[in-house]
Amino acid sequence: MTSGCQKLPQPASVATVNGDHGKRPTIYDVAREAGVATSTVSRALAKPDRVNARTREHVLEVAKRLGYRTNPLARALPSGRTQTVALFVSDVTNPHFFGIIRGAEQQTRAAGCTLILGDTEESPDLESGNVERLSGSVDGFVIAASRMSDREIRELAGRHRLTLISRQVEGVPSAIVDHEDGTRQIIEHLASLGHTSVVYLAGPRRSWLAAKRWQVIRTTARQFGMSATRLGPFPPAVRGGAAAADAAFGHGATAAIAHNDLLAIGMLRRFAARGLRVPDDISVVGYDDIFGADFCSPPLTTLAGQFEEAGRLAVDLLLGSRDGHRRSRSASQVVLPSHLVIRDSTGPAPARQ
Numbered sequence: 001m002t003s004g005c006q007k008l009p010q011p012a013s014v015a016t017v018n019g020d021h022g023k024r025p026t027i028y029d030v031a032r033e034a035g036v037a038t039s040t041v042s043r044a045l046a047k048p049d050r051v052n053a054r055t056r057e058h059v060l061e062v063a064k065r066l067g068y069r070t071n072p073l074a075r076a077l078p079s080g081r082t083q084t085v086a087l088f089v090s091d092v093t094n095p096h097f098f099g100i101i102r103g104a105e106q107q108t109r110a111a112g113c114t115l116i117l118g119d120t121e122e123s124p125d126l127e128s129g130n131v132e133r134l135s136g137s138v139d140g141f142v143i144a145a146s147r148m149s150d151r152e153i154r155e156l157a158g159r160h161r162l163t164l165i166s167r168q169v170e171g172v173p174s175a176i177v178d179h180e181d182g183t184r185q186i187i188e189h190l191a192s193l194g195h196t197s198v199v200y201l202a203g204p205r206r207s208w209l210a211a212k213r214w215q216v217i218r219t220t221a222r223q224f225g226m227s228a229t230r231l232g233p234f235p236p237a238v239r240g241g242a243a244a245a246d247a248a249f250g251h252g253a254t255a256a257i258a259h260n261d262l263l264a265i266g267m268l269r270r271f272a273a274r275g276l277r278v279p280d281d282i283s284v285v286g287y288d289d290i291f292g293a294d295f296c297s298p299p300l301t302t303l304a305g306q307f308e309e310a311g312r313l314a315v316d317l318l319l320g321s322r323d324g325h326r327r328s329r330s331a332s333q334v335v336l337p338s339h340l341v342i343r344d345s346t347g348p349a350p351a352r353q
Contacts, residue, residue, distance in 0.1 A: 025066040034062040083113045084138045085315060088127055090145040092119035094236070095290040096260060096307070100144050100165055103311025111319050113139070122204055124148040128156060135160055140318045142311075143167070147206040163318040165310050167208050173321065173332040175313040177305030179209055179287070182338035183216040186257060186285050186303060189340055191224040194349040195255040195283065201244040201267070202232035203259030210259055213287075217257065229253065234263055241266015245274075254282060254349045261286035261293045261302055268296055268345065279347030289341050298344035305338040 027045075031038040036059065044051045044059035051059070087104050089097040101117060108115040116138065120126040124147040131141050140161030146153060150169050156162055157172045164174035190198060200217050203210045214230050221228035231247045234240040236259050245267040248256040258264035264286030271278050278284055278298055286293065289304035313334050 025068040027068070030059065030063045030066060030068050033066060034059050081139055082137060084116060085113055085140055085142065085318060086116045086118060086130070086134055086138045087142045087311075088118045088120050088130060088144065088146075090120055090122050090147060091236070092117070094260070094262060095292065096262075096288040097144060098291065099307035100311040103308035103313075104142060104315050105311075106308075107312040107315035107319075111315070113319070115315075120147070122147055122206075124152065124206065128152060131156055131160055131162070140321070142314045142318055144311075144314075145207070145209070147204065161318055161321055163314045163321075165314045168333060173314075173317040175310040175317065175334045175336065177307065177310060177336050178338045179213055179303070179305075180216050182287075182303040182305065182340065183213050184220050185338075185340040187217060187220040187224060187226070189301075189342065189346065190255045190283065190285070191226060193255075193283070193347060195226065196349065197227045197253040198229075198255045198257060199248045199251050199253040200228065200230045200232075201234055201248060201256060201258045201263060202230055203234065203236040203263070205233045207233075207236075207259070213257075213259075232259070234259065236260050237262050238266035238269070241268070242270040245270035249274075249276065249282060255285070255346070256282060257285045259287065261288045261290045261300060264300055264302070264345075265292070265296050268298070268300070272297070278345050281350055283346040283349075285346060293341075294343060301343045301346040302341055303338055304341045306336040309336055310334075 027038055027041050031041045034041065036055065040051060040055065041059050044056045045063070085108050087101065089100065091097070105115045118130055120130065127143060127146060127148055140163070142163045142165060144165040146164060146167045153162070153164070153169045153172060162172060164172055166176055168174050168176055187198070198217070198221055200214055202214065210233070218228050229251060231251065232244065234244045240263050244258065244263055248267065249271070256267065258267055264284050267284055268278055271282065276282065284300065286300050286302040289302045293300040293302050317332060317334070
């Protein structure tokens with residue numbers, strides 16, 4: 001039985017390339033159809049200045065007609081470059097990383113590269129495993145808020161191009177917001193309001209920033225005659241706020257510093273549910289100044305920084321090392337300024353001490 005429609009014949013070149021199985025055209029198909037050597041096609045696509053204009057236009061026209069697209073990995077073989085950068089963040093759902101991602105993407109695009117984004121879910125094993133798996137597919141890696149140990153980072157950096165954000169390791173390029181000075185600003189602000197007792201609600205146990213912040217909190221609080229206690233770790237998310245709030249208030253402190261804004265917002269919700277008033281009964285401070293920090297009730301006092309710029313600089317450092325641009329160690333460890341945004345979640349210390 002035959003159908004009522006007659007199939008129109010296709011040009012031989014299209015039938016040969018696509019066949020009945022939807023096979024993608026290759027560089028050999030383009031060369032055969034254009035009547036030139038495969039090396040000529042390769043030069044016309046990758047190094048057009050080495051082919052005369054007429055031949056180049058002919059090859060490009062044939063490639064377009066056949067639907068040929070260059071394979072970035074194959075193109076990278078002679079140059080060693082894929083024009084692709086991988087960015088890993090510890091929690092892609094955390095709004096803190098939005099600025100970092102945007103800055104990194106803008107810088108990769110400006111450099112003619114493509115950014116690949118990965119969520120490592122607070123796992124150092126996922127970080128290192130992803131680096132090893134993608135090592136042949138990208139020009140390098142940017143890791144934000146890495147949970148790996150210093151030793152693991154150094155070992156990876158010894159085998160792969162690697163740049164850090166919100167983390168510093170000796171000998172590894174990094175871009176970081178100044179959390180030391182920012183944390184001092186927080187303690188000075190609370191001391192000016194008469195607070196003499198502060199608790200720090202720490203984030204993940206493997207968080208490098210959590211450890212650094214606590215060191216500064218403890219040292220600066222002592223300078224101002226304040227007591228400081230570290231509690232936790234708590235999940236760095238809104239869901240961790242209830243336990244953190246109960247722990248902070250149960251400890252008797254008049255001011256609480258949360259690991260990040262998400263945890264602080266969860267604490268504000270818990271205090272409201274318990275009938276406690278912020279800042280009349282307890283003051284709350286966060287980190288990162290995420291989108292929504294000024295929408296919660298009360299608006300959150302928090303440490304802000306140039307996170308988009310950190311994303312841009314980290315990519316710039318990475319591509320600079322790829323292209324052989326030498327920088328001094330100090331130039332590769334970039335520290336960006338931070339500033340305290342004071343809102344209604346902090347106020348004078350209550351009489352209870």
